[in-house]
Amino acid sequence: MIIIIGAEKGGVGKSQVAFNLAAYIATQQKVSDGKKKRPARVMLVDTDTQRTSSKWGALRDANSPLPFRVMEKIANPAPEIVQLAEDYDAVVVDVGARDYAGLADLARIADLWIAPTRVGQGDLMSSLEMATALNTVHSKHKRGHIPLCFLVNAVPGAWNSTEGQDAIEALEGALPTGKVLKSTIRDRRVWRDAHKLGRHIFEMPPATREKAEDEFLTAIAEAFEAYPQS
């Protein structure tokens, strides 16, 4: 399965979602292999010139390897990703800013495309532009429709903030294609702390990660339900 985490704009949490989704699948999902079940094999492909995903794991202890593999492929990554999907149960691709032709190449092969966005006007407009561009290449997808969903991330943390909901409504009203996830992820310190230590959040102390973990997994579950993988 190829899961693309892609957005045009920087700083919306692509690497955060990609890195932690790869970790979740690798540590908590099992696949049937004959009669037995084994942990899922996961490859995280970093195609972003910023290489945030690749560098994330570099911050961790030398003695605790990541539960998934990381590789970098910046130029023309699509053929290699398809090849990797033969060997890995999940290939999570962190896609950075690139031209529309590059995005379209990836859109053709995605089993799921999660596009994180923040609540700022610039972020939302960038999401709209990307959706508009992807809307023209549905026919190239193997199932005739790109499984695209938008995830509102880093919602300001005040308990009474309505910015997340506002962003969802704004996107729903304007998007030419793709679904907007109802679940949002709030801006929480544990995300930054995890990054500092090169960890995924499932490795953070339970009391500090609980809310972030719930929000993240609820959103991921919603994305997978939006486009069931049969």
Next chain:
Amino acid sequence: MSKKIRPNLGLSANKDGNAMMKALEDGARATTAPLAMNAMASKEATPETSLGGALSAAALKVGEVYDMPLSMLARSDNNARVFYNPGEVEEMAESLASNGQEIPVVGYVKDGSVVVVDGQKRFNACALGKIPSLKVLIRAAPGSAADEYEASRRINEDRSTQTAFDDAVRWQELLERGAYASQDDLAARLKKSKASISKTLGLNRIPGPLRRMMADHPQTSTLAVAYEISAIFSNLDDSNAEQLEAIAEEIIKTVIKKGLGREQTIELVRSKMQGPKTRVRGDSVQVKFGNHKGAIKVVASRGEFTMNFRGLSEDEIEDLKRRVESVLAGQLTM
């Protein structure tokens, strides 16, 4: 807290690789398979044709070195190292391209390919670069995945990069010997910030035995955490040396045991240096209002007076409020 969310994402083995390939090929952009794909596609490689029919995996002898095409090599699933620093791999690729491969990688024969057990970075570097083959020393297949993993781990541990403590000690020596004129000189030559040089050298404040203890553990050998611990010794003199060492040792053990990060270490150092807190206790008196029990709590040292009831109805609250107000009003006019 609600029930733990553990979504089952329903992953299954990929069965429509061809459809995906086709979708890709239908695209307007020409896509040429990069070299790394050949390495991944080891299952389809035909060894007999790889080197003009000269090389077949079955014919490889243990102990010999062969120049092998990447298509015959496979990655090991039991390598101790999972993450490769992309910068390092790029450097390796450049070095291989310009200097050639000086030391062969090590692999064993399995299912018609050679699984690389030592030299994964060179293998990755080859896949990045334009080098079509690698020299491989063939060894006997390991007894088990665990054997393979442990061997790989030992090799990697030998190569582990130095910690902040190695830097601290060596830099201090070099500065004392005059190999570098000053900290600024050192910073410029190593392309590090002056702050990081000065922080690293600050680790030398930590007494020797504690330093060794910290350097042995990855959690305490990072500069960020070690520097916070070294701050304990910023006011060191003969009178408090023993006490500070005892505190530091306790902190180091806690950091290792609980895997604390920098922020948590700062907090721990702060609380340990303050010593035990004496908790302010208030006096509490039980009181009754109707059938409801409540309490009046007084903390004289803070000038606090609190009255507390639970489970009152709205009418009772109104009644109580009126009474308290009238008492206070009466008192104020007196």
